[in-house]
Amino acid sequence: MGFSQLKIPKICEQCGKPFEAKTVVTRFCGSACANKSGKEKKRQQKEAEKKQTILEQSAEKIAQMQTRPYISITEATILFGISKNTIHRLIKAGKVPAFNLGERLTRVSRKHLEEMFTAVEIPEEPKEKPMKLHYEIDECYTVTEVSVKYGVSPSTVENTIRRNSIPKRQVGNYVYVPKEQIDKIFAGK
Structure with missing residues (x-):
């Protein structure tokens, strides 16, 4: 079997340096x-x-922690993913009942913590109809046509297109923008 004269430029997956590989499957x-x-x-x-x-x-x-009505602060941090400082703040504010059974033996109500930290469903906002992104040239103005029609400079038109994220399409030397969106913006001014 002969050796290949191939020299494939690749980048090492480990160190990231470029090298010339002699096979297609070389990774390092x-x-x-x-x-x-x-x-x-x-x-x-x-x-x-x-x-x-x-x-x-x-x-x-x-599983054992989830069955007990009162848990330690450390166990609460594990179960609910909140910090010890947050739990102490809630106890001090009186939002979570807690019992101190001795030095470092504070127990908090698991039931109250569950009520506070359950997921709240946020109602979805009605979706606006999707904007059409592909316009035909007959549905568009050129930048020059917009500046002539509304009596503004081409740079103002360009800035307005950029500021309002209006889709534009370049064909040759002409930049086309959708008539309906331009009319909405410049008719209001």
């Missing part, structure tokens, strides 16, 4: 980058496995 500039990439991939895999084992171990504890 050398063995050092390939080794680093392999080690990083193994490290990420170990981290993912570690996170999964922690989740499996804590699933039982979380």
